[in-house]
Each structure stands twice: as C-alpha cells, then as structure tokens.
Amino acid sequence: MKSVEIPVSGDRDANRESIVEELTATFTDAVARLYRRLRAERGGDPMGDSHRSVLKLLVSEGPRTLRELSDHEHVKPPSMNQTVNWLEESGLLARTSDPSDGRKVIIAATARGVALIDETRRRRNQWLNLQLEALTNEERQTLAAASTIIVRITDS
Amino acid sequence: MKSVEIPVSGDRDANRESIVEELTATFTDAVARLYRRLRAERGGDPMGDSHRSVLKLLVSEGPRTLRELSDHEHVKPPSMNQTVNWLEESGLLARTSDPSDGRKVIIAATARGVALIDETRRRRNQWLNLQLEALTNEERQTLAAASTIIVRITDS
C-alpha cells in the first residue's frame, strides 16, 4: 500500500519530465506554425528571412567570415554561401580577402545594404504588427520575455 | 516651447507603435532562429515537420478533408496534397471518399500512423527538452503563456 500512499521521488521526476515534454510539444508546434504563417504573410518581398537575417547581422554587428555566419544561423557553409551569393549579386554585401589569412573571406554589408535594412525595418511584418497591437501590454511583455529566453536557448 | 514641454497624444501613439514594431522585429527574429535551430537538431528523422504536424492533427483530432488540412497549416491545397501523398505512400494515413459529397476526400490516420505518433512523441526534440529542463519554472511558464498567445494569433 505504501507505494500508493506516498509518492516517491521517482514519480515526481517523471511528472516534471512529462510537463517539460508537454511544453516541448506545445512550444514546437506554436513556433513552427507561427513561422509558416509569417512566411505566408511575407508576400511579394523578394528578400527571404534567411537573407534578411544575415544582412541584419552584418549591419548591426559588423563584418564576418562565411564560417561565422553559417555557425550563427545554424546552417551549413554551402547553404550560407548561396545566401551570401544572392546578397552579393544584389549589391547588399561585399566580399574581400582577409590580409592576415588567405583562406578567409571578409563579408561586409555595403552602404546600400545598410540603407535597405534601415528602410525596411519599419515597413516589414505588417500582419504581425497588427496582431501585436491588438494584445494587452501584459501579453506583449510575455512575448518579449519569451523572445529573450528563446534567443538565449537558441544561441547556447 | 510648448511642443517640447508637453507630449501630445500623437507622440504617445508613435511611441506605442515603435514599441510594437520593436517587439515585432525581436520576436520574428527569435522565432525564425529557433525554427532553424529545431530543424538543425532534427537529425536523421525521415519525417519532416510538415508531415509530422499533419499526422499529429489527424491522430489527435480525427479525420479531415484536404482543404481543412491546408487551411489549418496555412498552406495551399497543392502543397498539402504533396504532404498527404507522402504520408499515404508511407502507409501512415488513408484516403476515402465522402459518401455525402463525391468531391470530398476524407483523410484519416491509419493504425500505423497513430502508433508512430505515440512512439515518437517522447523520443523527439531531445535538444529542446534539455534546454527547457534547464530553465526555471517561471521561465517555462512564460514560454507556455507565449505558446498560448502564439497559437491564438496564428489561428486568427
């Protein structure tokens, strides 16, 4: 009878685990669905999320190598190379050789790339803007706090 | 001098707007990066996110038509059709004609599809499980609350 009356520590661990796993499932679904929705709302913008994310990083944090970019975006180097190729052909970034290491290539935003990020920062994501405006301040604070946690988790 | 001393209501609106736009940018970035990270952690699993999301819906909420599935996932019918084809060829769902409307096709998970969802529910997303276990209860509550808000926004 003991085992019924007194929850042992193993039970509590199992319970905590199932709570975490439930959150994992719920949270994964929520993020995946929002990501798809954002893509669906993106509309006629020629620059995709990946391109924008890279350009934004270069603008806000300065030049990087290809390897640094692919690591930061959690993508393989050949994938990042294609993204960088597109941005280079669009005149939004430029490649230069690293004088101190002939293997490396320094990738930096051009003036046009900086201008584009500044320009579009406010125009973008109108759909999400509308959704967020309709929330309460408390709900927005929840999302802001969640964003902080997400970034910390993702970069770990 | 007045305009400097007394903030007019227009200023307050502009301020609220910029706060929302800042959250939009931050939140979009966080979600996109977590989505990529989750994909990178997925590893050798042959079933992609879209396939799994559809199968999970069929298992947890019962049969649906193609149109219902494509609406739910915010995807166009031909895209969903390809996803459904893959799942059908893999024996995880089955199509049957709707007796009351010859145009419609009822899509339902097979026993094997149900078993697969049950099986993999616990094995999946190990990386995110670990990250969430390392958080405080308060942080997990924040993410759970954010998930609720995200789902509500996304389905609107």
Added chain:
DNA sequence: TATTGTTATACTCTATAACTATA
C-alpha cells in the same frame, strides 16, 4: 593534415497554373 571557402547536385516544402469531377 586541418581549415576555409566553393561548386555541383539533390531533397524538402512551398507556390502558381491548369485540369477533372462533383455540386
């Protein structure tokens, strides 16, 4: 040998356009 970048190629998931069948 190890590392950095690159090219070639293929896979997944999405879209649009055009078609068939049914209501």
Added chain:
DNA sequence: TATAGTTATAGAGTATAACAATA
C-alpha cells in the same frame, strides 16, 4: 458557376559530397 481535389512545374532554402587554396 463554384468547389474539392489533383497534376505538372518552378522556386527558395536546406543538405551532402567533392574539390581548391591556404595554414
């Protein structure tokens, strides 16, 4: 005509394999 599903095809973004150049 309108709706549900489907096929054909294309595009974006990812991956792996193989290669060149440099450390």
